[in-house]
Amino acid sequence: MxxxxxxxxxxxxxxxxxxxxxxxxxxxxxxxxxxxxxxxxxxxxxxxxxxxPFANASELLLQPDHYVFRMLYSQGIPLEAIGLKPAGDGGPAVDPREAWRILAANYHLFRGTPSRMWLDWVFAEGFGLDVQLTAETSDLYYDRITEALATPAFxxxxxxxxxxxxxxxxxxxxxxxxxxxxxxxxxxxxxxxxxxxxxxxxxxxxxxxxxxxxxxxxxxxxxxxxxxxxxxxxxxxxxxxxxxxxxxxxxxxxxxxxxxxxxxxxxxxxxxxxxxxxxxxxxxxxxxxxxxxxxxxxxxxxxxxxxxxxxxxxxxxxxxxxxxxxxxxxxxxxxxxxxxxxxxxxxxxxxxxxxxxxxxxxxxxxxxxxxxxxxxxxxxxxxxxxxxxxxxxxxxxxxxxxxxxxxxxxxxxxxxxxxxxxxxxxxxxxxxxxxxxxxxxxxxxxxxxxxxxxxxxxxxxxxxxxxxxxxx
Amino acid sequence: MxxxxxxxxxxxxxxxxxxxxxxxxxxxxxxxxxxxxxxxxxxxxxxxxxxxPFANASELLLQPDHYVFRMLYSQGIPLEAIGLKPAGDGGPAVDPREAWRILAANYHLFRGTPSRMWLDWVFAEGFGLDVQLTAETSDLYYDRITEALATPAFxxxxxxxxxxxxxxxxxxxxxxxxxxxxxxxxxxxxxxxxxxxxxxxxxxxxxxxxxxxxxxxxxxxxxxxxxxxxxxxxxxxxxxxxxxxxxxxxxxxxxxxxxxxxxxxxxxxxxxxxxxxxxxxxxxxxxxxxxxxxxxxxxxxxxxxxxxxxxxxxxxxxxxxxxxxxxxxxxxxxxxxxxxxxxxxxxxxxxxxxxxxxxxxxxxxxxxxxxxxxxxxxxxxxxxxxxxxxxxxxxxxxxxxxxxxxxxxxxxxxxxxxxxxxxxxxxxxxxxxxxxxxxxxxxxxxxxxxxxxxxxxxxxxxxxxxxxxxxx
Amino acid sequence: MxxxxxxxxxxxxxxxxxxxxxxxxxxxxxxxxxxxxxxxxxxxxxxxxxxxPFANASELLLQPDHYVFRMLYSQGIPLEAIGLKPAGDGGPAVDPREAWRILAANYHLFRGTPSRMWLDWVFAEGFGLDVQLTAETSDLYYDRITEALATPAFxxxxxxxxxxxxxxxxxxxxxxxxxxxxxxxxxxxxxxxxxxxxxxxxxxxxxxxxxxxxxxxxxxxxxxxxxxxxxxxxxxxxxxxxxxxxxxxxxxxxxxxxxxxxxxxxxxxxxxxxxxxxxxxxxxxxxxxxxxxxxxxxxxxxxxxxxxxxxxxxxxxxxxxxxxxxxxxxxxxxxxxxxxxxxxxxxxxxxxxxxxxxxxxxxxxxxxxxxxxxxxxxxxxxxxxxxxxxxxxxxxxxxxxxxxxxxxxxxxxxxxxxxxxxxxxxxxxxxxxxxxxxxxxxxxxxxxxxxxxxxxxxxxxxxxxxxxxxxx
Structure with a gap:
């Protein structure tokens, strides 16, 4: 595609x-x-x-948003895989880029939901992105957002x-x-x-x-x-x-x-x-x-x-x-x-x-x-x-x-x-x-x-x- | 206005x-x-x-209509002010013209409600009024309606x-x-x-x-x-x-x-x-x-x-x-x-x-x-x-x-x-x-x-x- | 009509x-x-x-369809009249053509319901009927459907x-x-x-x-x-x-x-x-x-x-x-x-x-x-x-x-x-x-x-x- x-x-x-x-x-x-x-x-x-400054795309947009991760979870994706940390867990953290890739690969799940509209607005208006979030564009998104967050304007x-x-x-x-x-x-x-x-x-x-x-x-x-x-x-x-x-x-x-x-x-x-x-x-x-x-x-x-x-x-x-x-x-x-x-x-x-x-x-x-x-x-x-x-x-x-x-x-x-x-x-x-x-x-x-x-x-x-x- | x-x-x-x-x-x-x-x-x-004959605008259209006075009451207007009488109260009645003025000044509260449609029909079709009810037109309304009510056609x-x-x-x-x-x-x-x-x-x-x-x-x-x-x-x-x-x-x-x-x-x-x-x-x-x-x-x-x-x-x-x-x-x-x-x-x-x-x-x-x-x-x-x-x-x-x-x-x-x-x-x-x-x-x-x-x-x-x- | x-x-x-x-x-x-x-x-x-093969129009489309007969019953038509048999009843069966006539005469009851859409599809697509079901067309319907059911294609x-x-x-x-x-x-x-x-x-x-x-x-x-x-x-x-x-x-x-x-x-x-x-x-x-x-x-x-x-x-x-x-x-x-x-x-x-x-x-x-x-x-x-x-x-x-x-x-x-x-x-x-x-x-x-x-x-x-x- x-x-x-x-x-x-x-x-x-x-x-x-x-x-x-x-x-x-x-x-x-x-x-x-x-x-x-x-x-x-x-x-x-x-x-x-x-x-x-905010840290990165996943920490800002994915891990705190229960609207988003509940939908991923409902389709069988473990919460750990998208970076939520079990209580008292000292194990290795998930790479935020990998967590973002899971969101990207499953972004079609949000069709028809308000989360899709809110996120698309953040992507387009907030970060100037002009292609849809998909598995293909996941890294482009992750880098663009994470870089922007390091700047004073964000x-x-x-x-x-x-x-x-x-x-x-x-x-x-x-x-x-x-x-x-x-x-x-x-x-x-x-x-x-x-x-x-x-x-x-x-x-x-x-x-x-x-x-x-x-x-x-x-x-x-x-x-x-x-x-x-x-x-x-x-x-x-x-x-x-x-x-x-x-x-x-x-x-x-x-x-x-x-x-x-x-x-x-x-x-x-x-x-x-x-x-x-x-x-x-x-x-x-x-x-x-x-x-x-x-x-x-x-x-x-x-x-x-x-x-x-x-x-x-x-x-x-x-x-x-x-x-x-x-x-x-x-x-x-x-x-x-x-x-x-x-x-x-x-x-x-x-x-x-x-x-x-x-x-x-x-x-x-x-x-x-x-x-x-x-x-x-x-x-x-x-x-x-x-x-x-x-x-x-x-x-x-x-x-x-x-x-x-x-x-x-x-x-x-x-x-x-x-x-x-x-x-x-x-x-x-x-x-x-x-x-x-x-x-x-x-x-x-x-x-x-x-x-x-x-x-x-x-x-x-x-x-x-x-x-x-x-x-x- | x-x-x-x-x-x-x-x-x-x-x-x-x-x-x-x-x-x-x-x-x-x-x-x-x-x-x-x-x-x-x-x-x-x-x-x-x-x-x-019916007596006046307020007595006909305001005081008996619980759809109307409940809305006014919900916005802090006392029922007494629009002419409802407390039980056993022998005190001075409210001037029906004054009661009507309260309705007129608050008529915007009825936007989007059926009361607005019903009343507008009564005003236009019933009494031939051709301006909206507002604080400004309150007395015009009151007089026009009250006068009409005294006629045989009403x-x-x-x-x-x-x-x-x-x-x-x-x-x-x-x-x-x-x-x-x-x-x-x-x-x-x-x-x-x-x-x-x-x-x-x-x-x-x-x-x-x-x-x-x-x-x-x-x-x-x-x-x-x-x-x-x-x-x-x-x-x-x-x-x-x-x-x-x-x-x-x-x-x-x-x-x-x-x-x-x-x-x-x-x-x-x-x-x-x-x-x-x-x-x-x-x-x-x-x-x-x-x-x-x-x-x-x-x-x-x-x-x-x-x-x-x-x-x-x-x-x-x-x-x-x-x-x-x-x-x-x-x-x-x-x-x-x-x-x-x-x-x-x-x-x-x-x-x-x-x-x-x-x-x-x-x-x-x-x-x-x-x-x-x-x-x-x-x-x-x-x-x-x-x-x-x-x-x-x-x-x-x-x-x-x-x-x-x-x-x-x-x-x-x-x-x-x-x-x-x-x-x-x-x-x-x-x-x-x-x-x-x-x-x-x-x-x-x-x-x-x-x-x-x-x-x-x-x-x-x-x-x-x-x-x-x-x-x- | x-x-x-x-x-x-x-x-x-x-x-x-x-x-x-x-x-x-x-x-x-x-x-x-x-x-x-x-x-x-x-x-x-x-x-x-x-x-x-299926037997006839009433036995196929009327008597087994509770969506259909409940509506007729709600308007005072006895279930017996449309061919439903009381338990243990050995009495004379209703003529299926007569049962169908009752449906036809009351077909207007289904206006606005899904049964109407489903049945019309069956009539038009299933049996090639091109006039509405009414009291007048009841026998036409009954015969056309019952004859078709006897053929291999049905x-x-x-x-x-x-x-x-x-x-x-x-x-x-x-x-x-x-x-x-x-x-x-x-x-x-x-x-x-x-x-x-x-x-x-x-x-x-x-x-x-x-x-x-x-x-x-x-x-x-x-x-x-x-x-x-x-x-x-x-x-x-x-x-x-x-x-x-x-x-x-x-x-x-x-x-x-x-x-x-x-x-x-x-x-x-x-x-x-x-x-x-x-x-x-x-x-x-x-x-x-x-x-x-x-x-x-x-x-x-x-x-x-x-x-x-x-x-x-x-x-x-x-x-x-x-x-x-x-x-x-x-x-x-x-x-x-x-x-x-x-x-x-x-x-x-x-x-x-x-x-x-x-x-x-x-x-x-x-x-x-x-x-x-x-x-x-x-x-x-x-x-x-x-x-x-x-x-x-x-x-x-x-x-x-x-x-x-x-x-x-x-x-x-x-x-x-x-x-x-x-x-x-x-x-x-x-x-x-x-x-x-x-x-x-x-x-x-x-x-x-x-x-x-x-x-x-x-x-x-x-x-x-x-x-x-x-x-x-």
Whole structure:
């Protein structure tokens, strides 16, 4: 096979009908260049603090990207072969060039997936490559990318500027010192890299090292986090510390969306049980539920926007978890209830217009049935974008097609990239802008909205709503 | 911002492809002017009995429309500000002109929603307005609408005739005297305004005032509705009374679709328990379940078409319920099972071709999985249209796209507007006709159906199926 | 009504946009004529063994097709009237010509359904009919079809060759002697008709005649199938016998996807309980669950591909079951969990690249939420196509639109026709090819894939993936 050209067509992802496509082009033209607001994600703040170069193609684009290696694994390729290291393994590392060759030889597996689009954008726009990735072009790719990474233009801060990022938010545990964020602030560099308060390690009694985490939590705050009053006070102090260092939001990654409305006495008794070694699954679940409500209460006081990301069954594959640890592409979505689960929290705080709770889901069946009806009524609720497995052109279309009738556009909050894959951030936001413009253009072509209105909405979805919802 | 024109494009909601649109136009032309069959809804029969003028724009279009005020509320606007009155509140009423201004200033929230389409139709077709509703045009709107309402052409009966309504059905409790319907019948006016038997207040042990309702039920029927035999006899008498006053259907708004097949002895024992003060939720649910089966049995005898509307968790927001009462936009859909839930009823009556049970859902996941397979097999079952939160262009498309493969068109029953918003009824039926014609045109363009067949089906979906299924 | 022409348009089922349609045509041209790989279905091997002629139109096309008669039944037509015979009924049979007239007079009920497309293909391509089936043309149809069936060209083997079937797989119980398959093999005819091992009658303790089945299982294998060791050995022997007679796969039609990971001692104790007369539903479910895991283990050894078809509630309509028996259009899909249910099996065997487990579902809500994430990670899992109620153009589109983003194309296995309706097999595969080409063409038109890539994928989906996944 000869080398095949790699091109990013200007009209990619636009609806196929010529009239709708023409409207889409006009709408997109006005939002394509807007700065990126990235209010939720998992980039490493150390990149921006130290501004050290990335090492090579595999280490940057393959080994940290669970979307990519899970697909290779599903087709029988061992994780070791592409450079993932088993825990405690001191054996010989895989040659990153060899790992890259495996990706290249199997790149056809990604046909039709968002990973293909994101990577092609990185290859073409990021590195100027103009032939497709195949077994034949693997070394060409590896060398071109690895060489570029050694140059100043590919340092994290330079990429941040080149990508036109107005603000990006990372996610840290309450136990984090925020040293990287403080180093960035002290550096004089103008890039806004915020943190978000992600307290799962000190809220989930089933989290690895929960007791140790509480010990550290006590230490950092000077509170006794093994007593309920001290525990809550420790949260308040760390939230304040995060806010003082720029945070505008919290994030909660629970297995379900369950919330609870326990009395103080009940909550204290429960806390006493979950801080013992032999916590029951029921108590663990109830404590997480109660803490969502407590966190909402604290947000009423300190103004932090609250994000709830429920529904992932983590580490479904025990063998992979034991050998490689967390975040290895083996988390699975589960059916998730919101209407019943959120009721206790909403009974306390749902009618507060000053509170913002942003809901995400991995269960799309709730879009039209639960999330849109809830967010279309409760002042405190807003809808996060299509998430994780559903962060795809089809997923975004399903989101708009199911949510808009009941929640409109103004109970949604724009796009989240939610990624570790820094180089793909512009591609991800670009996909969202293209899909939203296509959706709006169809409404215009169906004479359900005027084009000037669609242009306003496109701007809001691409930029203004995220900024406003996350108080950025 | 200058004033923006308001136009209703002839091709609105039609598919965008030019060939498909051309077919759609031809199909639509033949059904656009068909009389309206409105077999299920919540208009007030007193309107047609008294034929008094409506008061003003806010009282007609804003304050009774939970689709509209729930959206405003979701964005932090207090319900009081738009004129909803807290229970027992004797305080100063909101100026309806001010309430209207709030709607006008926030009208952009409805972009992409069906409310926007319905309202724009009312504004343009109903009142001849030709500029969009905005803060700027708010008073123009308010005055134009309020003035028109004072004229004879906008009296309820005149609108009924102008809207080309062949028959409309309201919904009454068994405790209703049907005085309004009797007044209409005695008036000499030709408009057909039927009632439907909605026995929830005397079937649901958790309904407010259940015991009082049974007392009144006894009084109206001369039966002892606190004994099971008398209770069933009371139902039979009121059903006969409703039928004698024109009813052709019953309607059942249960939290779930559960049915039961208890023996007479079990049912009597259960009835004894649910008529006590301290009914358990389990008994209440089981009694509602048993009564669905009993109602189907009575329909076998008296021929009334049975509608089941399950799946709404009513009054999710306790604070709003306590302050403003029912139907304030705070009902939420829930996951609903049909395959297991309906089995007891179907075991008794499902194979009876003479019985018609029309199923609705707020849980679209059951369309392809449960409702279409059930209705595509059991002679007694038919499928009601996309309902409530799903009464939208996208919702209607999902309905056809999921149901047709297994249930075809002839196990469906045309459109229900299900609305209190009288002025929007033509717009709602028009949306359904446009969407169905577009769906059919796509089948024609994909060469899956001839155009003459599509024309027949379009007529059936717009007119004949509702008339036939509801025996109108 | 005059006679209406029956035509199969060359572009049927292709997307309506002219550019996309042009791409679709080009893609389809290269796959339209590929041989049929039919790796899962329910044709009768006796047809190919004996090669006897089919009797008449009703017996061939109406009475065995539950898609067809369930629709007629749903509209109040008694099953007896179309020739289905109540169990033990010795009464007069229905004239097949009269039965056919009922189908003809009601053929409009199938508008928009896949049955309509499949039947029209059989009429036009199979029998050269060029007018639509209506009451008027009923006898013309009946005579033309019945006469053709008496000719050599319509014998089963001749049709097999004419349909360009490369291989077809039937489904047999472990208690089957495979006499028909052996007769085919001995006949010298070149047609490949394979069997698949479907052990439900000896795995499901709730199957009719379970104890008798185990007795026969013992007899056929020389093992004591009433002891757990002998029972497992009997499976191994019959699997080997099936494999020796050409089988490459097993098939498991359980009510749910539950699997279990019991210890040997637990499994033995459970087996002792389920082989008693009074098995509890819980034990029956757990035993089926454990046996899925055992079957996967045996597949690790003997290489048979494992298919899991869960989620049908069989014989929902007790009255129809008691009068007419199984498979009378009264099976209903149910909500089905996979993420939790499959975990025990996957914990043992999910990471084995040499194992192939093909998952099907009647619950489409799991496509994006559970099946694609599972198959996009576990090496052992692949995704079967849209199944049964969802084997339709819309169902296939939903499948691709929901699965591809996370699982890609290469974790899917091409098309299954899963049918008893032999004459419709080419039409069914043709529908799948047309829909897949249309889906791919849209990706090309949206510039997400090059056309040469789409052509490769179209070939894989139409031919190569099924051959490879099923080891054919």
């Amino acid at each position: 000869s080398m095949r050209p790699l091109t990013l067509h200007d009209d990619r992802l636009f609806p196929v009908d010529p009239d709708v496509r023409a409207i889409t082009r006009r709408l997109y033209k006005h939002v394509a260049g807007l700065p990126i607001i990235s209010p939720h994600g998992h980039t490493d703040p150390q990149w921006f603090a130290d501004d050290a 340092r994290p801060r330079a990429l941040f500027d080149r990508f036109n990022i107005e603000v990006i938010t990372t996610t840290e545990s309450p136990l984090d010192t925020l040293a990287h964020h403080q180093k960035i602030a002290a550096s004089g560099w103008q890039g806004r890299v915020l943190t978000a308060y992600r307290p799962d390690p000190v809220i989930d009694p089933e989290f690895e090292g929960f007791a140790d985490n509480l010990a550290r939590f006590s230490e950092l705050t000077g509170e006794d986090a093994f007593g309920y009053a001290g525990y809550l006070a420790a949260h308040r102090k760390r939230r304040a510390f995060f806010a003082a260092n720029g945070a505008t939001s919290t994030d909660h990654g629970h297995p379900t969306a369950l919330t609870a409305g326990l009395s103080r006495a009940e909550a204290e008794a429960l806390f006493a049980r979950v801080t013992r070694a032999d916590v029951s699954p029921q108590d663990a679940e109830l404590f997480r539920a109660q803490m969502l409500t407590e966190m909402a209460g604290m947000s009423m006081d300190d103004g932090l926007v609250m994000q709830i990301h429920p529904g992932a069954l983590r580490n479904h594959n025990r063998d992979v978890f034991e050998r490689f640890g967390r975040d290895k592409g083996a988390d699975m979505p589960t059916r998730t209830d919101y209407v019943h689960a959120l009721r206790p929290l909403l009974a306390r705080y749902g009618n507060a217009p000053a509170l913002t709770i942003i809901l995400f889901t991995l269960d799309e069946t709730v879009y039209a049935r639960e999330l849109a009806p809830l967010a279309g009524h409760y002042p405190a609720l807003k809808l996060g974008p299509a998430w994780w497995f559903h962060d795809s052109p089809e997923g975004m279309r399903r989101f708009r097609l199911s949510m808009t009738e009941t929640a409109g556009f103004y109970n949604t909050v724009g796009f989240n990239d939610d990624t570790r894959a820094f180089l793909s951030i512009p591609a991800r936001h670009d996909v969202a802008r293209r899909i939203d413009c296509g959706f709006l253009a169809t409404l215009v072509a169906e004479h359900r909205m005027e084009e000037w209105e669609a242009a306003e909405v496109a701007h809001d979805l691409s930029y203004a709503l995220a900024k406003q919802a996350y108080k950025l | 200058s004033m923006r024109p308001l136009t209703l494009h002839d091709d609105r909601l039609f598919p965008v492809d030019p060939d498909v649109r051309a077919i759609t136009r031809r199909l639509y032309k033949h059904v656009a002017g068909l009389p309206i069959i409105s077999p299920h809804g919540h208009t007030d029969p007193q309107w047609f009995a008294d034929d008094a 009296r309820p009966r005149a609108l009924f005739d102008r809207f080309n309504i062949e028959v409309i059905t309201t919904t009454e409790s068994p405790l209703d005297t049907l005085a309004h319907h009797q007044k209409i019948a005695a008036s000499g006016w030709q408009g057909r305004v039927l009632t439907a038997y909605r026995p929830d207040p005397v079937i649901d042990p958790e309904f407010e005032g259940f015991a009082d309702n049974l007392a009144r039920f006894s009084e109206l029927t001369g039966e002892d509705a606190f004994g099971y035999a008398g209770y069933l006899a009371a139902h039979r008498k009121r059903r006969a009374f409703f039928a004698a006053n024109g009813a052709t259907s019953t309607d059942h708004g249960h939290p779930t679709a559960l049915t039961a097949g208890l023996s007479r002895a079990e049912a009597e024992a259960l009835f004894a328990r649910v008529t006590r003060a301290d009914v358990s939720p389990q008994d209440a649910e089981l009694f509602r379940a048993q009564m669905l089966t009993e109602m189907a049995g009575m329909s076998m005898d008296d021929g009334l078409v049975m509608q089941i509307h399950p799946g709404a968790l009513r009054n999710h927001n306790r604070d709003v319920f306590e302050r403003f009462g029912r139907d304030k936009g705070a009902d939420m859909p829930t996951r609903t099972d049909y395959v297991h839930a309906l089995r007891p009823l179907l075991a008794r009556y499902g194979n009876a071709p003479a019985l018609t049970i029309i199923l609705f859902t707020l849980d679209e996941t059951v369309y392809a999985r449960e409702l279409a397979p059930l209705a595509g097999h059991y002679p007694a079952l038919k499928l009601g249209p996309a309902w409530w939160f799903h009464d939208s262009p996208e919702g209607m498309r999902r309905f056809r796209l999921s149901m047709t493969e297994t249930a075809g068109f002839y196990n469906t029953v045309g459109f229900n507007d299900d609305t209190r918003a009288f002025l929007s009824i033509p717009a709602r039926h028009d949306v359904a006709r446009r969407i169905d014609c577009g769906f059919l045109a796509t089948l024609v363009a994909e060469h899956r159906m001839e155009e003459w067949e599509a024309a027949e089906v379009a007529h059936d979906l717009s007119y004949a199926l509702a008339k036939q299924a509801y025996k109108l | 005059s006679m209406r022409p029956l035509t199969l348009h060359d572009d049927r089922l292709f997307p309506v946009d002219p550019d996309v349609r042009a791409i679709t045509r080009r893609l389809y041209k290269h796959v339209a004529g590929l041989p049929i790989i039919s790796p899962h279905g329910h044709t009768d091997p006796q047809w190919f063994a004996d090669d006897a 014998r089963p083997r001749a049709l097999f060759d004419r349909f360009n079937i490369e291989v077809i797989t039937t489904t047999e119980s472990p208690l089957d002697t495979l006499a028909h398959h052996q007769k085919i093999a001995a006949s010298g005819w070149q047609g490949r008709v394979l069997t698949a091992y479907r052990p439900d009658p000896v795995i499901d303790p709730e199957f009719e005649g379970f104890a008798d089945n185990l007795a026969r299982f013992s007899e056929l294998t020389g093992e004591d199938a009433f002891g757990y060791a002998g029972y497992l050995a009997a499976h191994r022997k019959r699997r080997a016998f099936f494999a020796a007679n050409g089988a490459t796969s097993t098939d498991h039609g359980h009510p749910t996807a539950l699997t279990a990971g019991l210890s040997r001692a637990e499994a033995e104790a459970l087996f002792a309980r389920v082989t008693r007369a009074d098995v509890s539903p819980q034990d029956a479910e757990l035993f089926r669950a454990q046996m899925l895991t055992e079957m996967a283990g045996m597949s690790m050894d003997d290489g048979l591909v494992m298919q899991i078809h869960p989620g049908a509630l069989r014989n929902h309509n007790r009255d129809v079951f008691e009068r007419f028996g199984r498979d009378k259009g009264a099976d209903m899909p149910t909500r089905t969990d996979y993420v939790h249910a499959l975990r025990p099996l996957l914990a043992r065997y999910g990471n084995a690249p040499a194992l192939t487990i093909i998952l099907f579902t009647l619950d489409e809500t799991v496509y994006a939420r559970e099946l694609a994430p599972l198959a996009g990670h576990y090496p052992a899992l692949k995704l079967g196509p849209a199944w049964w109620f969802h084997d339709s153009p819309e169902g296939m589109r939903r499948f691709r639109l929901s699965m591809t983003e996370t699982a890609g194309f290469y974790n899917t296995v091409g098309f299954n026709d899963d049918t008893r309706a032999f004459l419709s097999i080419p039409a069914r595969h043709d529908v799948a090819r047309r829909i897949d080409c249309g889906f791919l063409a849209t990706l090309v038109a949206e510039h997400r894939m090059e056309e040469w890539e789409a052509a490769e994928v179209a070939h894989d989906l139409s031919y190569a993936l099924a051959k490879q996944a099923y080891k054919l």
